[in-house]
Amino acid sequence: MTDRDDLDMLAAEYVLGTLDAEERTRVAQRRQDDATLNDLIEAWEARLAPLGDEIQEVAPGPDLLKRIEQRIDDLEAERAAAAGSDEHVPPRDNVYQLQRRLRFWQWGTCLATAAALVLAVLLLAPLQTQQPPKPFVAVFQQNDQQPAFMVSVELPSRDLHVQAVAAEPLPDKSYQMWIKEDSLGPKPRSVGVLNDDLSLAANALSEYSPELLKRATFGISVEPPGGSPTGQPTGPAIHGYLYPATRNL
Template identity: 60%
Template sequence: MTDRDDLDMLAAEFVLGTLDARERATVAARRKSESDLDEMITAWEQRLTTLTDEVMPVTPAPELYQRIEQHIDALDTPRAGANTDSDDKSNVIALHKRLRRWQWSTALASAAAMVLVAVLAFQPAPEQGPQSFVAVFQQNDQQPAFMLSVDLTNRQMQIRPVTAEPMQGKSYQMWIKADSLGPNPRSLGVLNDNLKLERAALRDYDPELLKEATFGISVEPEGGSPTGQPTGPAIHGYLYPIADEGSQPSH
């Protein structure tokens, strides 16, 4: 490692705050007369200061400081039977080197954490396709009997009668069919007297499945199909995206 590398490391430690009070005061004094050191400190501040804007402050657990103090005390305690007169200097040098390695490791870890936060914070969100869809239920060229609107974000639906009207002794029942659901359609529910259906009827279905599914409304005996499958005349519809005017129908 060159002298310039050492100076750059010192600048990084100064900006990251891993120097002790005496070292920090020394570096602060040096930067006033050493232009290279001052430029390096400024460069590190520019690299890291903007990243800290995205980092929420976190208070360390109270026991963390206690563990650090205990570890330092253990390092400062001479081993039993050791020659303290001859070993004092080497122990101090070793401890200083170990502390410097810990400080630099902390600096690198802090920088890496801030870079990771920045990458995650500024990563562009993936493009999202249309989330609002509509289906029209009509027989041949007749006026639509029903319209279905679906919000895939929260899987909420709304069925609205257009020309359909309640029928005496009959009920409308809504169905969904998709390859992944098997060969038979599944009931989404029987429309009530106002020809409405629970908005959360699609809550158990994956949005991708809904985009490709076929929806149907059949005429059943009052209260719904007695067999669990459509028994009367049915009209079908598919979901078409409406959020993007350039989007093409799912079918």
């Protein structure tokens, strides 16, 4: 049996659902960075999809939609809070911006796949001038369960702090952080290659103005050792959601 066969069976069992919790988590994480595995998973999803036709419909309780909508409202309010609490900006505008900014980050074929290419977004919101500087925080999420990185930026000092949460150093790979903002041109610009301990120099953003940082989006991608050979993200990247700075930091 070749490695490719093994990988295909891993993908097949992941889709079939027979793996245990630990294996499922590993596969779900690995597919973010492993396009081959991700493709194999999607191929199995397509093969087995007609089995879903056997699922009998069961109407949920009448309140479930309301619960879901409430949950979405709460999440959006959290994101809006993370993006700063300008009362004149309804939460949805921020989320909408976030979505639009995510689109910017599509390159190659990646974002087409739900999981494969993802890029983190850090939306820096207007500072509340009357308050002491607060960090703005983004969670770079590897899958739906676990944050991979948390990134915070203090304004106006522009001090950057990258903290690995679930992300681990990858053998023969480097993580690289990127910034993108309209005034920097259409392409992402490298902020720096993360150190072996997955940290990044605090002054890595010092060349950018706070105003620019507020508008910029950020991403972390997986690259060959030492960083992207092309100056542009080449590997799968990690996706982030806004996170209220007031809550967990």
